[in-house]
Amino acid sequence: MTQTQGERKAETRALLLAAGADLFxxxxxxxxxxxxxxxxxxxxxxxxxxxxxxxxGLLLAVLDAWKQSVLTVLFAEVAMSDxxxxxxxxxxxxxxxxxxxxxxxxxxxxxxxxQRATRDPEVADVLRARSVESRGRSARELSRWASTMSxxxxxxxxxxxxxxxxxxxxxxxxxxxxxxxxxxDLAVRGLAALLGMPPVxxxxxxxxxxxxxTPSLTTHPPRER
Amino acid sequence: MTQTQGERKAETRALLLAAGADLFxxxxxxxxxxxxxxxxxxxxxxxxxxxxxxxxGLLLAVLDAWKQSVLTVLFAEVAMSDxxxxxxxxxxxxxxxxxxxxxxxxxxxxxxxxQRATRDPEVADVLRARSVESRGRSARELSRWASTMSxxxxxxxxxxxxxxxxxxxxxxxxxxxxxxxxxxDLAVRGLAALLGMPPVxxxxxxxxxxxxxTPSLTTHPPRER
DNA sequence: CTACATATATAGTGATTCCTATGCAATACG
DNA sequence: CGTATTGCATAGGAATCACTATATATGTAG
Numbered sequence: 001m002t003q004t005q006g007e008r009k010a011e012t013r014a015l016l017l018a019a020g021a022d023l024f025x026x027x028x029x030x031x032x033x034x035x036x037x038x039x040x041x042x043x044x045x046x047x048x049x050x051x052x053x054x055x056x057g058l059l060l061a062v063l064d065a066w067k068q069s070v071l072t073v074l075f076a077e078v079a080m081s082d083x084x085x086x087x088x089x090x091x092x093x094x095x096x097x098x099x100x101x102x103x104x105x106x107x108x109x110x111x112x113x114x115q116r117a118t119r120d121p122e123v124a125d126v127l128r129a130r131s132v133e134s135r136g137r138s139a140r141e142l143s144r145w146a147s148t149m150s151x152x153x154x155x156x157x158x159x160x161x162x163x164x165x166x167x168x169x170x171x172x173x174x175x176x177x178x179x180x181x182x183x184x185d186l187a188v189r190g191l192a193a194l195l196g197m198p199p200v201x202x203x204x205x206x207x208x209x210x211x212x213x214t215p216s217l218t219t220h221p222p223r224e225r
Numbered sequence: 226m227t228q229t230q231g232e233r234k235a236e237t238r239a240l241l242l243a244a245g246a247d248l249f250x251x252x253x254x255x256x257x258x259x260x261x262x263x264x265x266x267x268x269x270x271x272x273x274x275x276x277x278x279x280x281x282g283l284l285l286a287v288l289d290a291w292k293q294s295v296l297t298v299l300f301a302e303v304a305m306s307d308x309x310x311x312x313x314x315x316x317x318x319x320x321x322x323x324x325x326x327x328x329x330x331x332x333x334x335x336x337x338x339x340q341r342a343t344r345d346p347e348v349a350d351v352l353r354a355r356s357v358e359s360r361g362r363s364a365r366e367l368s369r370w371a372s373t374m375s376x377x378x379x380x381x382x383x384x385x386x387x388x389x390x391x392x393x394x395x396x397x398x399x400x401x402x403x404x405x406x407x408x409x410d411l412a413v414r415g416l417a418a419l420l421g422m423p424p425v426x427x428x429x430x431x432x433x434x435x436x437x438x439t440p441s442l443t444t445h446p447p448r449e450r
Numbered sequence: 451c452t453a454c455a456t457a458t459a460t461a462g463t464g465a466t467t468c469c470t471a472t473g474c475a476a477t478a479c480g
Numbered sequence: 481c482g483t484a485t486t487g488c489a490t491a492g493g494a495a496t497c498a499c500t501a502t503a504t505a506t507g508t509a510g
Contacts, residue, residue, distance in 0.1 A: 005477055005486060012487080028344065030255040033467060045469085046489050055468070108343065115340055118333065118401060119253065131403050154418040155411060162406055163392070163415045166399055170391025176343060178356050181387050186380060190388040193379040193418045230456060230507055237458080258497060269459050270499085276457095280498065 013051050015041035020062045025109035029059060029116060056122075063113060063123060066106070067130050084149055084197070085188055092187035096172035107172060135161045142195075152196040163194050238276050240266035245287045250334035254284060254341060281347075288338060288348060291331070292355050309374055309422070310413055317412035321397035332397060360386045367420075377421040388419050 003011070019040035023032045034055050038045045052058040094103060117124035139157035142164070146153050153160045167190050175182040192199075228236070244265035248257045259280050263270045277283040323329060342349035364382035367389070371378050378385045392415050400407040417424075 003477095008477095009487065028255070028340070030253070034469085035467085044489050047487075049469070050486095050488060111340060111343075114398060114402070115253070115336060118336075124402065127402050131399070131406070135406070152424065154414045154424060158406075159411050159414070162396070162399060162411065163418075166395025166407075166415070167388070167392045168395070169398060170393070170395035171387070173339060173394060174356070174387060174391055177339070177349065177352050181356070181360070181383075182391075186384050186387065189379045189384070190391070190419060193388075193421070194415060196418070196424075199377065199379060199421075228507090233507090234457065259499085260497085271458055271460075274499070 012041070012043055012047055016043065016048060016051060016058065017062055017065050020058050021066065021109055022105070024059070024062060024112055025105045029112055034058070059116070060122065060126075062109075063126050066109060066113070067126060085192070087145075088188045088191045088195075089184050091191065092168065092171075092184050095168045096175050096182070096187070097184055111173075135165065138165065146195065149197070154194055154196055160194065164191060167191065167194065237266070237268055237272055241268065241273060241276060241283065242287055242290050245283050246291065246334055247330070249284070249287060249337055250330045254337055259283070284341075285347065285351075287334075288351050291334060291338070292351060310417070312370075313413045313416045313420075314409050316416065317393065317396075317409050320393045321400050321407070321412070322409055336398075360390070363390065371420065374422075379419055379421055385419065389416060392416065392419065 016037060020032075020037045023037055023040055034045045034048050037058065038048050041047075048055075048058055052061055095107070098104060113123060113127060117127045135158060138161035142153070142160050143157040146157075146160075155163060168187070171182050171187055171190070241262060245257075245262045248262055248265055259273050260270045262283065263273050266272075273280075273283055277286055319328060320332070338348060338352060342352045360383060363386035367378070367385050368382040371382075371385075380388060393412070396407050396412055396415070
């Protein structure tokens with residue numbers, strides 16, 4: 001039952017990071033006090049300062065954890081759908097179509113971080129690096145995808161990835177303000193246009209495949225061994 | 226030299242609203258204290274509470290002023306460009322291509338408000354209403370535009386307006402993180418694809434027309450008469 | 451000229467926040 | 481088994497914030 005000190009330390013760190021990500025996404029970074037994070041993690045503010053030194057330190061650590069866990073999945077798991085349009089639908093489904101899921105909270109956290117990056121160069125640097133890497137990955141996926149289907153996208157893979165990400169981001173934001181104005185069909189039409197596919201006929205959407213590989217945002221302390 | 230009480234009151238209100246919009250956009254709503262707004266307006270916090278009752282009241286008043294002053298210009302003034310691609314370039318130019326301008330700060334404020342709307346239903350309602358109206362306007366412009374040029378957009382005007390706005394929003398966000406990854410050419414290609422135009426050749430962009438009708442965000446107190 | 455009304459300034463209060471200094475109990479180690 | 485170390489808790493300080501209560505000065509009306 002007793003843990004080594006290293007184990008307890010790692011568990012505390014993981015709990016704090018999970019609680020931080022959760023609360024930051026939920027209430028907004030500024031509205032979350034250090035004590036709130038600590039309490040949500042079942043610890044006290046002392047633990048936060050022992051681990052991260054400051055609230056900004058906690059934020060950067062959360063950012064780091066976020067960095068290497070999201071959106072890797074964006075295109076990686078899409079190939080499981082059969083039809084090309086079904087694949088596009090699956091993409092949208094993972095980004096913006098499922099409220100109250102983990103990916104929903106991740107995207108809220110992403111917005112929170114984006115806004116922070118607007119004023120905090122330290123955060124902006126991390127986001128920029130992540131953006132480059134993520135775009136590279138998407139670009140590779142997209143160019144493979146475009147060559148297997150014979151379509152002619154509107155730009156080279158790197159730029160195309162930027163356009164796709166931008167459209168998805170914008171649609172997801174619009175969905176939060178006015179949910180009815182954005183649906184899967186619309187997202188698919190937009191994506192298809194960017195990808196240079198022929199115009200989409202009516203009601204072409206098959207039932208979606210939920211890609212369930214998004215890492216959990218809530219507590220996932222390292223399994224005790 | 227002496228003003229009537231009504232004049233001074235109106236001037237103070239305008240000063241406070243301008244200072245509020247400015248500071249909210251610049252530093253973020255939560256990071257701005259009531260005293261900071263008052264001081265920037267050359268008044269004290271007492272004036273803020275006399276006029277708006279609370280910080281939230283000030284925010285809603287700023288929101289109201291913002292509501293009826295932005296993005297009306299989005300498509301309204303675009304027709305002045307000659308070539309179709311030049312028109313698209315002008316659209317992007319007004320949204321996301323000019324840092325450190327008034328429209329730049331307005332868009333920062335818009336993001337600030339969007340984020341707020343995520344948690345504050347009062348703000349969300351206003352943004353939703355504005356979104357509906359703005360989309361309607363854009364849809365009308367777009368359908369006229371699409372019929373004069375003979376192109377076949379990827380969706381009906383209302384949905385098309387949503388796609389266009391989403392793409393522009395997403396690109397503008399990306400530009401703030403990684404300015405080099407977004408340029409006018411890219412925006413034009415994306416827009417052209419959504420509008421169903423034939424693929425854009427290389428380097429088709431002519432010098433942009435700066436549409437200078439965005440209302441100023443900084444102080445514009447009612448002219449004394 | 452006087453009495454009132456109003457717009458804004460001033461001063462202060464309680465609540466909240468981030469962070470520091472220190473204490474303590476459990477583990478690590480010789 | 482005793483000492484050192486470590487991980488975290490506890491308590492509190494200084495700053496900031498939204499907001500209130502009251503004062504003041506200036507315009508307004510009779």
